[in-house]
Amino acid sequence: MTEIATFPQLHIPNTIAAGPGPGNTDARVLARFANAGLADHMHPDVLRGMVECKEMLRKVMGTDNVHTFGVAGTGWSGLDMMFSAVMPGDKVVMFVNGTFSGIDGLTVRMKAATAEELAENSLDPQTDNVVVINVPHGESVTGEIVEAALAEHKPKWAAMSHWETGSGRVNDVQGFSDACERHGAMGLVDAVSSLGVGDFSIDDYPGVHGWASCPQKGICCLPLTYAPVSFSDHYIETLRATGTRTFCHHPILEARHWGIIDGNDVEKGTYHRTHSAYAVSAFHEALRLCLEQGIARRAADYAFHEAALRDCVEAMGCQVTSNMPSLVVLNLPETMAGREMELVQHCRAQNFGIWPTLSAPVQVRIGILNLLSEAAITDIVTRFAQAIRDLGGSVDQSRVDAVLRQHYSAAIAAE
Numbered sequence: 011m012t013e014i015a016t017f018p019q020l021h022i023p024n025t026i027a028a029g030p031g032p033g034n035t036d037a038r039v040l041a042r043f044a045n046a047g048l049a050d051h052m053h054p055d056v057l058r059g060m061v062e063c064k065e066m067l068r069k070v071m072g073t074d075n076v077h078t079f080g081v082a083g084t085g086w087s088g089l090d091m092m093f094s095a096v097m098p099g100d101k102v103v104m105f106v107n108g109t110f111s112g113i114d115g116l117t118v119r120m121k122a123a124t125a126e127e128l129a130e131n132s133l134d135p136q137t138d139n140v141v142v143i144n145v146p147h148g149e150s151v152t153g154e155i156v157e158a159a160l161a162e163h164k165p166k167w168a169a170m171s172h173w174e175t176g177s178g179r180v181n182d183v184q185g186f187s188d189a190c191e192r193h194g195a196m197g198l199v200d201a202v203s204s205l206g207v208g209d210f211s212i213d214d215y216p217g218v219h220g221w222a223s224c225p226q227k228g229i230c231c232l233p234l235t236y237a238p239v240s241f242s243d244h245y246i247e248t249l250r251a252t253g254t255r256t257f258c259h260h261p262i263l264e265a266r267h268w269g270i271i272d273g274n275d276v277e278k279g280t281y282h283r284t285h286s287a288y289a290v291s292a293f294h295e296a297l298r299l300c301l302e303q304g305i306a307r308r309a310a311d312y313a314f315h316e317a318a319l320r321d322c323v324e325a326m327g328c329q330v331t332s333n334m335p336s337l338v339v340l341n342l343p344e345t346m347a348g349r350e351m352e353l354v355q356h357c358r359a360q361n362f363g364i365w366p367t368l369s370a371p372v373q374v375r376i377g378i379l380n381l382l383s384e385a386a387i388t389d390i391v392t393r394f395a396q397a398i399r400d401l402g403g404s405v406d407q408s409r410v411d412a413v414l415r416q417h418y419s420a421a422i423a424a425e
């Protein structure tokens with residue numbers, strides 16, 4: 011028998027996580043993760059922590075929905091649970107304007123396809139009952155687009171990304187909700203990149219019956235924790251009537267561990283799966299942090315710092331095509347067109363973690379999740395300008411400096 015080699019201990023460097031996500035996990039969250047005691051998933055303090063998380067999450071999401079809790083895993087885990095109510099044969103209209111809503115579309119086709127359709131092309135099933143409305147990369151889904159599609163197709167479900175992180179576009183959730191109400195469709199929204207960044211209350215959108223987010227972006231809680239979800243009573247009744255073929259991601263069953271049983275809050279949860287005391291503790295701290303800072307304050311900070319970053323890259327000659335407050339998506343100056351991927355790789359090699367777009371056209375994405383300070387934005391801008399120079403481009407540094415000064419000295423004056 012050959013001996014199995016032992017690998018050296020894994021070291022992962024610290025990078026500047028200036029991409030679309032994951033965001034920079036707050037030191038307070040990491041400390042709770044590392045310092046929680048080992049307690050099993052039915053320990054009273056773990057169960058109490060989960061109930062408190064559930065209550066804080068309702069505040070963060072702005073909802074009275076009883077079925078509001080976290081799904082263990084990443085954004086896709088929450089989305090998989092949200093889409094679990096979509097059953098084979100259901101009529102669905104999907105609005106797709108980038109990478110992530112495109113994958114949501116795939117998820118829904120997998121769930122809504124009949125067994126025969128799924129077997130026909132199991133990794134990319136095609137089914138007539140899912141209508142995909144494609145909106146070009148770089149454009150937003152508008153209320154008019156949603157209205158026209160729902161009026162024509164009259165689906166049971168309609169789904170959209172709130173903010174499409176692939177192209178950095180904010181979609182019209184008000185128009186989406188209104189159209190859903192008018193046409194009796196149940197709206198489902200991928201709020202993975204908006205929760206904890208934007209200032210909104212999900213109860214203001216009564217046409218939307220299911221919401222799913224993630225731990226790693228606006229909530230700043232990457233240590234694999236919980237994807238927030240929230241479901242209206244109407245969603246839960248609909249799901250209860252049809253059922254769904256999942257135990258793990260079953261919205262009614264999983265809610266039990268968070269102390270939600272038969273549509274009511276109960277004092278403590280019952281076993282669904284083995285939750286981690288470390289994860290509960292980290293998630294709890296991330297939500298506390300969110301509420302201490304306040305959703306409105308955070309949203310204002312994102313908008314302020316995004317504007318500074320946007321103006322700086324425009325001063326370098328880049329063209330910004332996004333309108334998301336946590337992310338700038340751009341084309342390089344004319345003279346460097348087509349070198350976006352090369353520039354991103356150059357930056358990433360220096361642990362300056364910016365991103366390309368994941369679907370065509372290739373653009374640069376720079377994110378500011380939990381990087382809300384003059385120092386952090388100045389660092390990003392300085393590194394990005396240097397990368398352009400390293401590739402042979404030129405940057406008018408005095409113009410960039412003037413933009414930074416203008417944004418940040420005005421802020422100091424305002425305080």
Ligand SMILES: *Cc1c(COP(=O)(O)O)cnc(C)c1O
Binds near residue numbers: 086087200202
């Ligand atoms: C990041 C993202 C996802 C995927 O989230 P994971 O945490 O990687 O699973 C899905 N939808 C949107 C809109 C996203 O931004």
